[in-house]
Amino acid sequence: MRPWAIEPSRLTLRQLIAECASSLVARPGRSALTALGVVLGVGTFVTVVGLANTASGQISSAFDALSATTVTATDARVSDSGPFPYPSDTDARLARLHGIVGAGTIWHLDVSPDQVGAGPTAETLSTADVYAVSAGAWRAVQPRVTQGRFYDAFADRARQRVAVIGAALAKRLGITTLTTQPAITIQDVPFTVVGVISSSVRDPELLLSVSIPRGTAQALWGSPGAKTAATVVVATRNGAASQVAGEIPAALDPTDEHAISVTPPPDPRSLRDQVGNDLNALLVVLALICLAVGAVGIANTTLVGVVERTAEIGLRRALGARPRHIGAQIMGESAVLGGVGGLVGTSAGILVILAVSLARHWTAVMSPQLALLAPAIGLGVGSIAGLYPASRAARIEPTEALRR
């Protein structure tokens, strides 16, 4: 029965937030100290999870960059029909596959080491291997060139007598510059050195060896034979490896899919999962304890605040607040404290992760879910901590409160 049609008291969400904020800002020191527990808890949590992600990210990024994107294929035919010939357009056929970064053929040439010699001084070498490397293979192996360049597909087709040698070998041969067009001989055939490579992650052997174009090698010493089986090296884009691996046999020999055996990369996930699990669990428990302590801190301070602000609560009731408005405000205040503590903790955690990553030369890995989840955790902790003080505040009798 409300003949005046008096509408119920109301506190909009905006008003509620404004009231919470202004109450918290009114006591800045206390608010900061109260939120500290949540800052530490969320900060620890973010740091632990973030560092774990970052650390395993290092493993997987090294992994992704190399193993996870390398596919090799070898001759699988054991029949009498002879070794697989690897068509001369192998590079081009593979380059057409989707997800390929580079592909080419490499085989070891059966030339004896003492037949390798450096140009003018003609000093013979006891240990140096010679490889036939198709032009496309350079894009797959991706070695670093310190001097000169790789030979290209034209050199391959034109059977040019050019060579790329490893930096270590160049040093042994006394080759310091390519401007003089140094030459080396292999079985009395002179080759011009056009490039020197240092570091070659996919095929480190090339660093100690002489690499010559596939076409040149084939013309001089024949196709890859049983003794010198060729390998197809393929670099793929991230995530494309297994798909590419499935397509390679048909691309090389549409008539016999079993002529080629393909080795796809191992699954990186199994490796990633076992990294530092035990330590992480312990630290996460520690972070949870910090959060619990933070929650107790907020609950305690908020409860003390409710007692101190009894008169204010009585006044608000006299001004028309319903018990739920009082409860919502107290709960809101501790939720805001928790949320802000969570935000500060997340930022601090991210800073720690960045600092550690910088010091260790890691790439910091921070999942966006974690960056969003962590402040939400603070908000949740604050809300839970505010439940009891809020219900106490809502039950305060205005007549008692105003007697103060």
Add this chain to the structure above:
Amino acid sequence: MTTTQPAAVELIDVERTYPGPPPVRALKQIDLRIPRGEYLAIIGPSGSGKSTLLNLLGLLDRPSAGTYRLAGVDVSGLAERDRAACRAQLIGFVFQSFHLLDQRSSLENVMLGALYQHRTEPTAELAARAARTLTSVGLAHRLEAPPSRLSGGERQRVAIARALINHPELLLCDEPTGNLDSGNTATVLGLLDNVHATGQTVVVITHDPEVAAHAQRRVAITDGNLTEVD
């Protein structure tokens, strides 16, 4: 005309007993009728039940027995939700100890008076209204001052502005001059006279005969019993 218009307040056989032990009968069978626009003073010795009566009138407390009609409507049985709505829209309170929030400016304290209204108005509008109300109590120059930097009289004027911002039907003052010297008392009484002059119903609890003298009518409470004075 007065017969058709309901009284602002009508108490019929109202009792208030505080459950003990021992139980205290703070109000005994109170009958009180306050016509609209009246300025009433309630006097009585300490512990006689004045504040208890004011809390009942202000819907902060419920009678143990009896009927309370506010502007003609029986409010004795209302749920807290509706009592809060009545406090927000029909009743203004002024307390002896001001009850201002120290961390907020005079203006913000006055704006707090409209916080729980059903109708939410833009902050700028509300602030302008609060500033006008503060101006009407003579504090146009102290809008931004926190209560801690106001004199006692100024603080009570802020509290009165807070009570008036919603134009309440009923202004309830519990010892409004209890903490003030004679000069400030005069200022506050002048303000209450103004409020009365605008047609609002004013009820003032006081020890002070000078304060009681300002009212149109005086009732006395002794030991929970209400009697007319004069």
